[in-house]
Amino acid sequence: MDKKINGGKNMHFYITGDTHGNFNRIEEFCSENDTTKEDVMIILGDAGINYWLDNTDRQLKNDLSSLDITLFCIHGNHEARPWEAGDYEEVMWNDGLVYMEEAYPNILFAKDGEIYNFHGKKVMAIGGAYSVDKYYRISHKMPWFDTEQPDDRIMNYVEQQLEKEGWSIDIILSHTVPIEAEPTWAFIPGLNQRTVDKSTEKWLQEIYDNLEISEWYAGHYHVDSEENGIRIMFEDYDEICEKLN
Template identity: 30%
Template sequence: MIYFTGDTHGETSRFRDFLNYGEANWTADDTLIICGDFGYLFKNDVRERLFLDELAARPYTICFCDGNHENFPAIYEYPVKEWNGGKVHEIRPNIFHLMRGQIFTIEGKKIFAMGGAYSRDKAMRTAGRSWWPEELPCDAEYKEAAANLKAHDFKVDYVVSHTAPTEIIRRVGWTPDIHDGELTGFLEWVMYETEYKKWFFGHLHLDEEIGEKHRALSFDVVAV
């Protein structure tokens, strides 16, 4: 099975919460996908590395698209590999950062990943310690995302992102932030151009179905 969940923010307790969703029985055939703000590689210290080693001993695969609260230079230190049709940073043999704009085939399902978001709390954070400018995609990442969607005839099964299309942010009653208008606008273009069954996103820290095709995730775990 593929399991989607929302931001984990480096909270080790989340992996205890996953027990409520059958985590103890997840096997090498299962994949957990976190919709950004992974956060287990944030301070980049020994404690985090030990927890990542602990996660590496689990039989299942853990993937994440990046959120805005990530230590990007630390993630980028890991090797880029080709994995299930798209590019990843391999953090551990079973832990992968799904790079922006990539399409992966997992259990025969195509998944388009597009991480990133703007930090509204940027003023409270310190550049290089708790905030990094790579939180928003660059032109090359947008172009690669569009090219990959085109190569797949704009047809995937699932989309995983951190923030959401502008229209979806409005639909849940939030005011889209102008600072990440380029990204939420791009995601809106993806939403209209692409065929998909369901779109999972985090960022808003909400567990809510938005219509039939969009699912805001925080603590919930949804299996597909």
């Protein structure tokens, strides 16, 4: 890895929840806010860009390449890891590694555990979650990815990075949430929660309990709410790490 792409000094960091391959609302946001590719839209997992692993994904990427914004995607559970999906390489961006395809420089995927510099704020990405519809997807031959949750290697790297920072980070960007922040009121009715693998949520809770932090954002649950100081986003927007004049 010897490539580096720099973010502009005047970039804005916007944030929203899952898109699942439909970027119509993102296109509208860009038009309404007069964004440029210097600006960043953080997608909190399940962007749906590396989903079918065929030409359908390629066509979506071609369409997204014309968006007047740079997409920065956290890993979700309904999508492949970048190294499973295409000709990605690791490049430096805002002081941390991201995955990028040379043909689509405005579509970036966060590397779990990397710490990015957003206008002087330390921002860490921690993606992944369990798919509650795993067995439905498998039985109906729909895409399901056995790399959906962080493995031991990823978890160790995240913890090592936090240790280096003295367990002090300004902002966490995750897909799911620490288990005590789950929006239980938004769970699928009738789904037996004892069948759901909560290992990622339990691990994130351990991180949360030991972490000095200012803000935490997550997606995954298709609701807009805040639990225990953790903001869960779906179709709302915000701007984080605003530049101070």
